Each structure stands twice: as structure tokens, then as C-alpha cells.
Amino acid sequence: DVKVTQSSRYLVKRTGEKVFLECVQDMDHENMFWYRQDPGLGLRLIYFSYDVKMKEKGDIPEGYSVSREKKERFSLILESASTNQTSMYLCASIATGQAYEQYFGPGTRLTVT
Amino acid sequence: DAKTTQPPSMDCAEGRAANLPCNHSTISGNEYVYWYRQIHSQGPQYIIHGLKNNETNEMASLIITEDRKSSTLILPHATLRDTAVYYCIVSPEGSQGNLIFGKGTKLSVKP
Numbered sequence: 001d002v003k004v005t006q007s008s009r010y011l012v013k014r015t016g017e018k019v020f021l022e023c024v025q026d027m028d029h030e031n032m033f034w035y036r037q038d039p040g041l042g043l044r045l046i047y048f049s050y051d052v053k054m055k056e057k058g059d060i061p062e063g064y065s066v067s068r069e070k071k072e073r074f075s076l077i078l079e080s081a082s083t084n085q086t087s088m089y090l091c092a093s094i095a096t097g098q099a100y101e102q103y104f105g106p107g108t109r110l111t112v113t
Numbered sequence: 114d115a116k117t118t119q120p121p122s123m124d125c126a127e128g129r130a131a132n133l134p135c136n137h138s139t140i141s142g143n144e145y146v147y148w149y150r151q152i153h154s155q156g157p158q159y160i161i162h163g164l165k166n167n168e169t170n171e172m173a174s175l176i177i178t179e180d181r182k183s184s185t186l187i188l189p190h191a192t193l194r195d196t197a198v199y200y201c202i203v204s205p206e207g208s209q210g211n212l213i214f215g216k217g218t219k220l221s222v223k224p
Contacts, residue, residue, distance in 0.1 A: 090156050
């Protein structure tokens with residue numbers, strides 16, 4: 001089975017802290033995604049990556065950056081966390097040519113106080 | 114913005130078929146219909162997808178109207194574990210996976 005794992009299920013950080021959210025997939029997928037999910041707003045795409053060292057902005061990239069140094073790992077970085085970044089963060093991966101089936105991780109619920 | 118419209122919530126009795134509708138009246142010829150679901154506290158899970166023809170797999174059936182402006186996801190014998198938010202998404206072939214999730218339908222399966 002494809003596995004997408006995220007470094008933490010729950011995280012509490014203070015305003016202004018630098019936050020790293022890690023995502024690892026074990027199926028050699030080229031494409032990886034970071035979403036945030038908020039009540040009433042559904043999933044919104046933050047950033048995605050088609051290959052190592054490549055990144056593309058999604059719909060809401062402001063306040064976030066990403067890093068993809070290895071194919072299996074895609075990191076989301078909050079340079080200076082703010083309370084409006086309190087959310088559920090979901091990572092996903094997909095193989096090129098199989099655009100229909102994204103595999104999602106369990107999510108990280110981040111609270112910024 | 115999502116290109117689909119779904120009812121915000123539905124109920125279904127355990128053991129009965131759950132029929133979840135989706136309107137996608139502006140769908141383009143090269144766009145597929147995808148269905149995902151999200152069980153509470155988990156990431157979304159792929160269910161099924163289709164272009165024109167009806168599709169069936171071990172989880173569900175997808176019925177797409179002839180004009181492709183709407184579709185229905187059918188869970189033939191709903192169980193309590195099917196309680197989840199169901200998302201209908203349209204996206205072009207080869208979109209490389211940046212799917213746009215709307216608000217979905219919260220399906221509650223009741224005993």
C-alpha cells in the first residue's frame with residue numbers, strides 16, 4: 001500500500017516561530033502537494049512540486065514556503081507562524097500519468113497561539 | 114472556485130444505497146469527474162473517477178448523465194463506516210493532480 005506519512009498529527013506553536021511540517025511518501029511518486037483545510041472552506045492548495053527541487057505556487061502560498069530536496073520528502077515551512085495559520089495541513093502525492101488518484105497523509109493539526 | 118455543486122448534507126439508512134448527486138454544468142470535454150471521501154480525522158481517499166461512461170469498482174458506482182452535466186455516486190450498501198464528507202471534483206486529464214476540492218457532501222449513515 002502507498003503510504004504518505006506526516007511528521008506530526010498535532011502541533012502547537014507560538015506566534016512568530018518557524019514551523020516545519022514534513023511529509024514522506026514511499027511510492028516513488030513525482031508529484032507532491034500541500035493543502036490546508038479549514039471548516040467551511042474545503043481543501044485549498046498551498047504549494048505543489050513536480051520533481052525534486054521544483055515547486056509551484058497553489059492558490060494560497062502567502063506566508064508559506066516549501067522544500068523538496070529528495071523525491072520522497074516534501075516540507076512545508078511557515079517562516080513566522082501567525083494565528084491565522086491555525087489549520088489542518090494535508091500532504092498528498094501522486095504518480096505522473098495517474099492524475100486521478102492522489103494519496104493523502106493523515107494530516108497535521110497545527111495550532112498557533 | 115470549485116466547478117461542482119453538491120448538497121451540503123445527506124442521511125442514509127445503514128444497508129441501503131446512498132446516492133450522492135453532483136452538478137458540474139460547465140464541465141469541459143476533456144475533464145474527468147473524480148470522487149473522493151474524507152472520514153473524520155483522516156486525509157481524503159480516492160473512490161472512483163470517470164469521463165463519459167458509467168464506472169464501477171469495489172467501493173462504488175459512478176453514473177454520469179449523457180450530457181455530462183451531472184453525476185451520481187452510488188454506495189450500494191452503506192455502512193456506518195461510510196459516514197464521511199464526499200467530494201465531487203472535475204479536472205482535466207493530465208492535470209498532474211492539482212485537484213480543486215469544494216465543500217463536499219456530509220453523508221451520515223444511520224443505524
